[in-house]
Amino acid sequence: MSQNNDMPGSPESKRHKPNTDVVEVDKTENKKIRKTGKRFLLKHTFKNILGLEVGKNVYSKKEEHFGVQWYFCIEHAPEDFLIVLYCSWPKSIGESTIKEYFEFKFGANTGDTTSKKFIATFRNNNGSDSNGFQMKWSKLESDFVEDGKLKVELNAEVLESTGLFGPRLRNFDETTKEVSDLILVVNGEKFYVSKFYLSSQSDYFRALFLRGYSESSMPEIKLEGIDADDFQHFLVLLYGEKVLDEITVEGILLIADMYNTPVAIRQCEDFLLDVSKKTLKKKFQMAIRYNLEKLKTKILADVKTISDIREIAWEEEVDDLEPSIISTLLKKAISDKQSCSCSHSLHSIV
Known part of the structure; x- marks a missing residue:
């Protein structure tokens, strides 16, 4: 197993210092959290975790969500293990913060899971920040490790942010x-x-305003479950301003999909097809989540080899894919194996 004291692009982590900005959340507090819909999921299986030496770290893969990179690590302290969530900002972003709700789930030997829920604020300190917690190493060994593997799942939701976006192009x-x-x-x-x-512009708002709902006569309507900055960018896009970029596109697409806004969805999809430098994996995730058929079709058409498949779908995520997509990828994997003397097993792909 690869062991590192630090990871490229992350702060040195010989011993992670718990951040005072992280607070554990109980069931009562969880119901009071103001949600934005800006959710994402990270999964990783750490292999041979019991062989991790004291003072060493292992990392999950980095993934980009809502304009910033996210990943987590396991650190073996003398008697504890620390699990730390990292946030890494693009170089173009200056002073900024992200407040986030996140839940770590650990797979147990029984097939059940144990979870820990937190709210934390990440601050852009030289490009990255981290928050985490610790637990007894003996508990990890007895409750969470199976066949030398530790399965970790992170469910997260961005609650609010500051400093991520430039000046507003239009006022509302x-x-x-x-x-x-x-x-x-x-x-x-x-x-x-x-x-x-x-x-x-929007089927949702057309129905809300024109079909006799009680809200149609109200001078003020409260919209729940979305982020104010994302809604601002969504409106700016509808009014013809050039607001799409690598950081704003996913938040705009989230709103456009929620409110069934075809023009905005099409513009976001065209941006991802023709302009965006996001990874193929990230584009594939967005195509599936927001039903972007042109983008999904193009990505699947460009997938030819097992290596291509690994680029868009990591092993931990295959079970989350639609059966039709799994079938398509399986056929491509079989075709690739038949056309070359490839030693990869299909089991490791699907």
């Missing part, structure tokens, strides 16, 4: 009140908008 505040007939409230921020224009 009280200065636009005279040309608006509705106020939409997102996480306490008011957006002054036109019912007619939103209805022309």
Whole structure:
């Protein structure tokens, strides 16, 4: 097993110091968390984990979600193990913070799982920050390791952020009140908008405003489960401004998909097809999550070899794919094995 004291792009971690910005969450507090829908999942299986020497670390793979990189590591302290979640910002981002809810799940020998839930604030300190917790190494050995493997799953949701985005290209505040007939409230921020224009762009808003629902006569409507910055970017895109970039696109796409906004969805998909430098794996994840058929079709058409398959779907994630996609990838893997003397087993792919 690869053992490292530090990982490229991460701070040195000879001994992770618990961050005071991390707070464990109980069931009661969990219900009070204001959600944004900006969820993501990280999975990793650490092999031969019991062979990890004291003072050494092992890392999961890095994944980009909502414009920043995320990964976690296991550290073997003298009597404990530490699990640490890292956030790594693009070089173009200056001083910024991300408040996040996250839940670590550990696979146990019985097939059950044990989880820990936290809220933490990540601060952009020279490009990265980390938060984590510790547990007795003996508990890891007895409860979580099976056949020398430790399966870890992280469910996370970005709750709020500061400093990630540049100046706003268009205002939807009280200065636009005279040309608006509705106020939409997102996480306490008011957006002054036109019912007619939103209805022309979104099936959701068309139904809400024009089909006799009680909200259609209300001067102010509260929108739940979304982020105010993402909604701002969504509106800017609808009004024709060039707001799409590597950091904003996923948040805009989340809103556009939620409110069934075809023009915005198409623009996001075209950006991912023609402009974006995101990894093939990330594009594939977004194509599946937001039903981007053109993007998904192009990616699958470009997949030819087992190596290509590994690039878009890691072993831990195969069970989460649609049966039709698994079937397509299996056929491509079989074709690749028949066309070359490849020693990879199909079991390791699917």
